[in-house]
Amino acid sequence: MRCIGIDWGSSSRRAYALDEHGRLLAQRADHAGVLNKAATASPRDFGAELADFIGDWLQQGPRHIWLSGMVGSRTGWHEAPYLTLPCALGTLGAQALTLAWPAGLQWTATPPTVRLLPGLCQRPPQGTADVMRGEETQLLGAWHLHQAQHASEGGGVFLMPGTHSKWVRLCPVMGRVLSFRTFMTGELYELLSRQGALGGVIQGASIDIDDEIALRAFDEGLRWAGEDSGLAALFRVRAQGLLSAAPAAQARVEAAARLSGLLIGGEMACVASDEGQGLLRAIGEPGLCVWYARAASHFGLQLQIVNPVDCYLAALQALENLAP
């Protein structure tokens, strides 16, 4: 085994093991995220949590364990710095922190080096204040992957939808991150659809990309996002629901889809003018990316969906100096 990579975020963690050629040997995931306190004892013992998670893999003698994501935040295992933009992704590995091998863990004669990857930040006056942790590693992989496949096409705009959706502008030369912006789309959807005035009309309804009713309502939300600032339009989701003559179950689905369209459309409306006609690449969960693709098309943008696991594996290959 060459290395192990763990994408250790707020709500979950995903581990991948690569062989000497950079090929995937094994993968696993669980919900022991950094903010998922219920899953663990207090105070946290991240070394023990690591052993619980991938202890069996350690017996195969990996050289490195790469950690990225919220595990490097103030509330994580150890605080890793934020590298300030503009920042070449090729330097991420060299700027990782080496963590002390957890006391009491001895699985091999030579324990692997535990390397904690830094995050990125954008500071005024170069840009608006913004931070990321974890996405930079996916981006390193996306750049590595696309550069290898298409020579000069490793740059452009990358969208990483999720709890905190990131839009990142990347220069193909050296994989320099030029700027990025974060939208709290996923978090807002979760907060607003479960409580308060909109929670009252949505009542936990979920939406399905194959449901014509949801699609029509999603498109309506996209139109609202184009007409109005998102904050101004949120209450329309409730008002339209209260004034609707639709059966209750349908009204709930419509409200959920309008909220989703409004929030995702809000991202698109903000970036559509900046990003022009260029190709966007979305790195994310396919079930979420299809909604973004629909929204992109509504705003005249073209969106290509990239598999996030492929990106993460390519990042590990890049960190290990292996060709993709």
Added chain:
Amino acid sequence: MRCIGIDWGSSSRRAYALDEHGRLLAQRADHAGVLNKAATASPRDFGAELADFIGDWLQQGPRHIWLSGMVGSRTGWHEAPYLTLPCALGTLGAQALTLAWPAGLQWTATPPTVRLLPGLCQRPPQGTADVMRGEETQLLGAWHLHQAQHASEGGGVFLMPGTHSKWVRLCPVMGRVLSFRTFMTGELYELLSRQGALGGVIQGASIDIDDEIALRAFDEGLRWAGEDSGLAALFRVRAQGLLSAAPAAQARVEAAARLSGLLIGGEMACVASDEGQGLLRAIGEPGLCVWYARAASHFGLQLQIVNPVDCYLAALQALENLAP
């Protein structure tokens, strides 16, 4: 006693008793709002709740009890209709529903008439879908009051800040409500400052209009609202907090004030272009209105603060055909 008016909202209720000349005899308030389920038994007995609240006043023989607000919603005592815009406020009283006198309550030989006031709604294609319950009664009072004081000046734009902030355009002739829009400003502030990514940096900090640090950060939030759609700027509150070198307690206050400035500024940015140089009147809690006044001034608008109790009492006078 001429009448009793109860502004019975989601989280609280406020009662006022007027004499034959429209003068205030007594007032009281509690937290038994329509959505405050903890306060009451299930299923709700609104008649009994009314008796608990103002039973002693009934012995003074009021002719009418006027109810407004969420008590007239689907989850309230009885569902009152929404009157569709444009709607003359002078017709509100005539369109109130008369509720049956609650069984088992006999406080006077002639029980008062219980009158449930309608809400207002705006329906596409005349405008974006929107609804209000309770604010229409305050507006009736504001119109009545200003018309009496300044003849033709009863119209213009009224702002009613709160959980769901309303901006209402009123024609002075007949007090016709021409259009309105709702911003979920207060609700968003509550949701976002107590949980999730922004709750993590705000940690329950409160802000004070006399605190220079809070004012500077509030103004920064206003600038963000002017630069960016509100949804795009929310995460800046977190990022700026994480990147700040300020002491922890100060960073929390700054984050709270930036979020407040961003949300209130978001309202102002949306309406500033529509409302031009006209005078705005804000009907609301003075401690909240001062922040709106600061935001209005930032966006080149002039805001006059109107006392909400004066408006409500003027509404009762109007409903009883008494001169203010």
